[in-house]
Amino acid sequence: MRMELIQPFINAADAVFAESLQAPTKIVDLAMEENAYRRKGIAALIAIKGDIEGRVILDLSPEVAMKVASQLAGEEIEASEQVVKETVCELANMVIGNSVTLLNDQGFHFKVFPPEIHMNEEGLGGSADTEALVICIETPCGEIYLNIAMHYLHRRRNERNAVPALD
Amino acid sequence: MKQFAALLRKDNRPVRYLVVDDSVFARKNLIKMIEQFGGEVAGEAGDGLTAIAEFNRVKPDIVLMDITMPQMEGIEAVERIVRQHSDARIVMVSSVGYQENILAALQKGAKHFVQKPVKPEVLYEILRYVLSDDPNAAGAPVALAGEHRS
Numbered sequence A: 001m002r003m004e005l006i007q008p009f010i011n012a013a014d015a016v017f018a019e020s021l022q023a024p025t026k027i028v029d030l031a032m033e034e035n036a037y038r039r040k041g042i043a044a045l046i047a048i049k050g051d052i053e054g055r056v057i058l059d060l061s062p063e064v065a066m067k068v069a070s071q072l073a074g075e076e077i078e079a080s081e082q083v084v085k086e087t088v089c090e091l092a093n094m095v096i097g098n099s100v101t102l103l104n105d106q107g108f109h110f111k112v113f114p115p116e117i118h119m120n121e122e123g124l125g126g127s128a129d130t131e132a133l134v135i136c137i138e139t140p141c142g143e144i145y146l147n148i149a150m151h152y153l154h155r156r157r158n159e160r161n162a163v164p165a166l167d
Numbered sequence B: 001m002k003q004f005a006a007l008l009r010k011d012n013r014p015v016r017y018l019v020v021d022d023s024v025f026a027r028k029n030l031i032k033m034i035e036q037f038g039g040e041v042a043g044e045a046g047d048g049l050t051a052i053a054e055f056n057r058v059k060p061d062i063v064l065m066d067i068t069m070p071q072m073e074g075i076e077a078v079e080r081i082v083r084q085h086s087d088a089r090i091v092m093v094s095s096v097g098y099q100e101n102i103l104a105a106l107q108k109g110a111k112h113f114v115q116k117p118v119k120p121e122v123l124y125e126i127l128r129y130v131l132s133d134d135p136n137a138a139g140a141p142v143a144l145a146g147e148h149r150s
Helices: A003-021 A062-073 A081-105 A157-162 B024-036 B048-058 B074-084 B099-108 B120-132
Strands: A026-033 A042-050 A052-060 A110-112 A116-118 A132-139 A142-152 B016-020 B040-045 B062-065 B090-094 B112-115
Touching (some): A003 A142, A042 A081, A052 A062, A062 A081, A062 B024, B016 B024, B024 B120, B062 B120, B074 B090, B090 B099
Antiparallel strands (some): A026 A132, A042 A052, A052 A142
C-alpha cells in the first residue's frame, strides 16, 4: 500500500468534509480490502489514469446523503434519488479535486474521470493487483466511507533518471 | 452567519453575477454567498456553452465559473467570452486547483481563482479585489443599512 499516494486523499477528504459540513470530522475505522468492494449505500467511483492509476469510491447511505445535501444547500432539501446522486457526486468531486491538486503539485500527472454512480447490489470491481484502503469518516451528518486503491503506473521522470541503467 | 459589507457597483446598484456550475448544490451555495455580499444573480448556467449564451444575454458584472463541466469546460468558455468581451470579469471556482489549471485559466483571461469548497470570506476578498479594477464598481465596499462589518 502506497501511503504517500493515499494520504493526500485522506487529507483532502478531512478538509472538504470539515469545511462543507462546518464541523470537525474523525476517522473511526481503517481496513485493508482485497476483494470487490461491497458498497454501504450510494457510491461514486472515480477512476484515475496517468503517472498514478487506481480508483476512489466515496460511499454513504441515502439518509446521510440527504443530511449532507441540506447542509451543502444551506436549507432543507426534499429527499429524492436525484438529490442523493448529485450530493454524492459533488462530495466526490470536491474530495478528488482537492487530492489531485495536492498530488499534481508534487509532480504527478494524471487524468481524473467523471464520477460513476453505483446504486445496485453488485460489488464494485476491485483492482486485481491493488489492495484497497477503506476509511470510515465520522461527520456530523453520519458516516462516510472512502475506498482508495492507487498504485504507480510509471516512476516519475526524476526517479527514473536517478536509477542507474542496467547493461 | 458571518455578515459582509455589501459589494456594490459605482452607481450603488448591486453587482450582477452569472453563476456557472454543473452542480446545482455548488450554484446554490455560491448564490447564498452572493446574497450575503449584497449581490444579485443575473443568470445561471450548467455548462460552458450555456454560460456564453447567458453572458451575452445578461451582461453580468462578474462571472463565477466552474472548470470541469459537460459540453464545454470552463476554461474554453472563458477564452470565448473574453475574445468577445475583453472587459469580462471571470473568477474560476473549482475543486481542481493545481497550478497548470490556474495558469491556463488566467492565460485565457480569467481574473482570479478560488478553490472549492469555497470559504465565503475568501470569495469576498477575491471579489473585492476583482471589482476594484472594474470601472463600474465602487472603490470600496459600501455597507447596507443594518449590516455590521466583521
